[in-house]
Amino acid sequence: MKLEKLGEKTYCIKGRTNIGIYKSSENEVYIIDTGIDKDTGIKILKIIKENNWKVKGIINTHSHADHIGGNKVIQDRENCLVLAHGIEKAVIENPQIEASFLYGASPIDDICNKFVVAPESKALEIDDYEIEGLKHFLLKGHSFEMIGIKTSDDVYFLGDALIGEEMINKHQLFYIFDVGEYLKTLAFLETLEGRFFVVSHAEVMQDIKNLININRKKVEEICEVVCDICKEKRTFEEILQTIFERYHLYMNINQYYLIGTVVKAYLSYVIKLKKVTFTFENNKMFYEIVN
Numbered sequence: 447m448k449l450e451k452l453g454e455k456t457y458c459i460k461g462r463t464n465i466g467i468y469k470s471s472e473n474e475v476y477i478i479d480t481g482i483d484k485d486t487g488i489k490i491l492k493i494i495k496e497n498n499w500k501v502k503g504i505i506n507t508h509s510h511a512d513h514i515g516g517n518k519v520i521q522d523r524e525n526c527l528v529l530a531h532g533i534e535k536a537v538i539e540n541p542q543i544e545a546s547f548l549y550g551a552s553p554i555d556d557i558c559n560k561f562v563v564a565p566e567s568k569a570l571e572i573d574d575y576e577i578e579g580l581k582h583f584l585l586k587g588h589s590f591e592m593i594g595i596k597t598s599d600d601v602y603f604l605g606d607a608l609i610g611e612e613m614i615n616k617h618q619l620f621y622i623f624d625v626g627e628y629l630k631t632l633a634f635l636e637t638l639e640g641r642f643f644v645v646s647h648a649e650v651m652q653d654i655k656n657l658i659n660i661n662r663k664k665v666e667e668i669c670e671v672v673c674d675i676c677k678e679k680r681t682f683e684e685i686l687q688t689i690f691e692r693y694h695l696y697m698n699i700n701q702y703y704l705i706g707t708v709v710k711a712y713l714s715y716v717i718k719l720k721k722v723t724f725t726f727e728n729n730k731m732f733y734e735i736v737n
């Protein structure tokens with residue numbers, strides 16, 4: 447993990463999940479997201495100590511485990527605030543919700559791993575706080591109520607509102623909670639002007655226009671694929687299987703629930719658009735295109 451200066455007060459620690467650092471005073475910093483686990487949290491703290499900074503607080507863009515995994519160790523050692531918004535705050539405080547959400551009930555143990563369930567930390571509502579030099583705004587679509595952060599030196603931290611091109615090429619289907627909101631957020635991102643843009647799983651960028659288009663195209667492509675699969679009556683399991691085959695994905699227990707949720711998000715979207723409808727026959731649910 448490497449510290450990179452992006453502005454007078456703003457830094458990024460580049461890693462599997464990019465971490466933001468904002469100096470709110472000469473020696474106090476806010477950390478934006480904390481990576482996947484305790485070890486990542488400890489590495490972040492090491493970099494902070496090397497620079498003689500003190501942790502004032504953690505701001506989480508959203509509650510996915512790869513963004514909050516280091517919260518607990520940092521909060522325990524530094525006795526700092528964790529700030530987050532709305533439903534994301536609730537999940538940070540009750541991280542088992544994430545596994546229950548993916549599973550749809552009390553989950554099987556197999557999906558309760560560190561990629562899904564992070565250690566819990568105590569969080570406060572960011573809307574109730576004024577942090578000088580930082581502004582936050584909603585970026586819906588990827589998760590329930592993700593936020594982005596703009597710093598006083600014109601650096602944007604955008605969480606997972608955009609997925610890097612490399613990740614898209616590798617995984618094809620990336621996590622989306624609400625496809626319609628995701629597309630609205632992409633349109634909003636097009637209006638932003640900034641010096642640097644930090645998305646969590648890509649290189650730091652000065653211009654995000656190209657990546658916005660890549661994200662939008664992939665989402666539109668998957669909508670078309672889902673509609674195409676539903677040209678014949680299909681059960682959810684058949685749709686999921688066909689998507690895995692088309693995109694050469696490998697099924698396992700995590701992927702089944704994770705990508706299964708993403709496919710359900712796409713189905714909700716095409717049903718809302720009245721492109722696809724559903725019926726029940728012989729006690730089976732079928733999806734089918736509307737002609």
Ligand SMILES: [Zn+2]
Pocket residue numbers: 508510588589606621
């Ligand atoms: Zn995420």
Ligand SMILES: [Zn+2]
Pocket residue numbers: 463510512513606646647
């Ligand atoms: Zn992420």
